[in-house]
Amino acid sequence: MPINAQLTFIGGAGQVTGSCYLVELNNKKVLLDCGMVQGSDQIREWHKFRFQFKPKDIDAVILSHAHIDHSGLLPLLVAKGFHGKIYCTKGTAELLPVLLKDSVHLYLKDLEWKNRRAARAGKKELPAVMQLSDAERVIELCEPLPYNKRTVPMPGMELEFNDAGHILGSAIVQLWLKGKQGMRHLVFSGDLGNPATVLMNDPAEIAHADLVLMESTYGDRNHQDVEHTVAEFAAALEDAYQAGGNVYIPAFALGRSQEILYYLGVLYHQGKLKQKVVFLDSPMAISITEIYDRFFHSMDPDDTRLLKQQNVRDLASFLPILKLSETVEDSMAINRFKQGAIIIAGSGMCNGGRIVHHFKHNLWKNSNHLIFVGFQAQGTLGRRLVDGEQRIKLFGQDIVVKAKVHTIGGFSAHAGQSELLQWAGAIGGQPQFWLVHGEPKAQQALQQAMQQQGMAVEIAEQGQQISL
Structure with missing residues (x-):
């Protein structure tokens, strides 16, 4: 039976960076990740960036890990009015202060340099879109959770983090979305680790899912041993x-x-x-x-x-x-x-x-x-x-x-194609897969390989909305 929920691919669709997905459930809005698109002029990117939703309307953020392409927009989200909880693992909560404060500090430093050049040329200076206090506020909003333990972030939703084996604190996100007429089990892989990567554990296997958002960074190739x-x-x-x-x-x-x-x-x-x-x-x-x-x-x-x-x-x-x-x-x-x-x-x-x-x-x-x-x-x-x-x-x-x-x-700390196929193939039920966090060539190759193994796979497009 259907539930009153939908998913929108905000970022990290058709590209590797900028991970961000909006889950709407029973009039609540939750972000999976809130990451920066990396590349080109970051000052220009910050200042032209516009959220495709009102930050103050977001009830919570669920963060897969601390890398900037998954977490880097959180200070701007706070600066624009977000004040809900940010759910993450304990390792991610330790890392975020270092990464986000550094990111905002570099932004402010680059902005100061750019404004100095503008002033000398008689051009208009740009006001800062965020401050270090916004990064500090992000840390205050964090709600660290252990691996392998379910919690209820809001009515109708259960959350569990499992080890993704990518970096310290990286997580596979499991969400159980409940409505009056049914339940859907959504899994977001985050960034899946390469089992050969040192220090990190192997990515956890997932027993069952109805819908899976799966990364595809190296979907078209394997890593050498x-x-x-x-x-x-x-x-x-x-x-x-x-x-x-x-x-x-x-x-x-x-x-x-x-x-x-x-x-x-x-x-x-x-x-x-x-x-x-x-x-x-x-x-x-x-x-x-x-x-x-x-x-x-x-x-x-x-x-x-x-x-x-x-x-x-x-x-x-x-x-x-x-x-x-x-x-x-x-x-x-x-x-x-x-x-x-x-x-x-x-x-x-x-x-x-x-x-x-x-x-x-x-x-x-x-x-x-x-x-x-x-x-x-x-x-x-x-x-x-x-x-x-x-x-x-x-x-x-x-x-x-x-x-x-x-x-x-x-x-690479990312799983290669064979590891992605193995992880996906171990999921029980008949999940619908949506490929995210990858360039088109890699996603098309992975889609074909998964379909050959009988899996239902679509490639997510930016701005696309699907019903759950």
């Missing part, structure tokens, strides 16, 4: 060492940086790491690594066993040549190292952060090497470099790209 990936990573590092330059690794502060530190530690203890120093050039990544250390007890025991064998219980101690670059002065001082250094810095898709400053000083030197270890979305500088662009513009300057570019896909 982790042994080959680490061997490829080690070969790229050796290549860079022999070339006599430095290695620059753009990495997200959350998840990827910790994974790279782990594998650098493994190579160090195996005697395979020739470089003499590793810089973690990101205050945010440093803070997040400390949070990961606090959740050490809940991580994959097979991966943490190696750290225990070295008599350490944190990632920093696992890599003795690691140096933490917290201040801008620390970051600038890295330029004194002309060879034998590995620099890990954000942002992961090279849209900003300290990595672009390193690019300005180092991309034009053919002795340097650039290693991409994560997905690069369309429209980002990282994607342009991966695609082989020979000249880029940074800070108003033309930069020729002579550094050698390596792309290593096996480190």
Whole structure:
């Protein structure tokens, strides 16, 4: 029997970033995620952005995990009038203050710089659309919940988080929507983890569902196995060492940086790491690594066993040549190292952060090497470099790209096609699948593969509304 509920695909449909879905049930409105679209000019994106609903009318937000493309619009949502609860896992609640405050701080800093240029040119300055206080208010509204425990966020709705195995605190969202005439079981995969990813547990299996929103980032391909990936990573590092330059690794502060530190530690203890120093050039990544250390007890025991064998219980101690670059002065001082250094810095898709400053000083030197270890979305500088662009513009300057570019896909924290098919195939009942969070090519390939296994699959379109 039908219930009085509907779902609208607000964002994360036909693209990888900007995850946001509106569930309407019995005159209540709930958002699944509230993420930013990443790429291009973020100031312009913030200021032209308009919610497709009134934020004050949203009763609650259910957050799958802390990545900015899933959580980054929450400060703006609050600034525009939202005052309901934000349901998330305990790990996500720990990470959100670091990510959201940093995101808003960078926005305000970039806005100040842009307004200074506008003032000099006699142009109108832009007012800020949000403040740090809005990010702080988001934290106050968070309602942290444990995995595998049902709760009732509002009448007619039950909620349970299960481990998605993607990053610390990442969750598969299960919703049971009840009306006078029936019930529907909705599952939102969030971002499903790659079982080969270190530190994280494997994604939880879901027993039953009526409707599934499933991510499809790597729906058209599988990742190579982790042994080959680490061997490829080690070969790229050796290549860079022999070339006599430095290695620059753009990495997200959350998840990827910790994974790279782990594998650098493994190579160090195996005697395979020739470089003499590793810089973690990101205050945010440093803070997040400390949070990961606090959740050490809940991580994959097979991966943490190696750290225990070295008599350490944190990632920093696992890599003795690691140096933490917290201040801008620390970051600038890295330029004194002309060879034998590995620099890990954000942002992961090279849209900003300290990595672009390193690019300005180092991309034009053919002795340097650039290693991409994560997905690069369309429209980002990282994607342009991966695609082989020979000249880029940074800070108003033309930069020729002579550094050698390596792309290593096996480190992905997203499930590949075979893992997505396995996860979907384990769900009981006869669920209707809707593919989200992926580019069209990947979604079409995954849809075809799922249909060949007898699954009912549609590709979500932005703005599309379906009845539950």
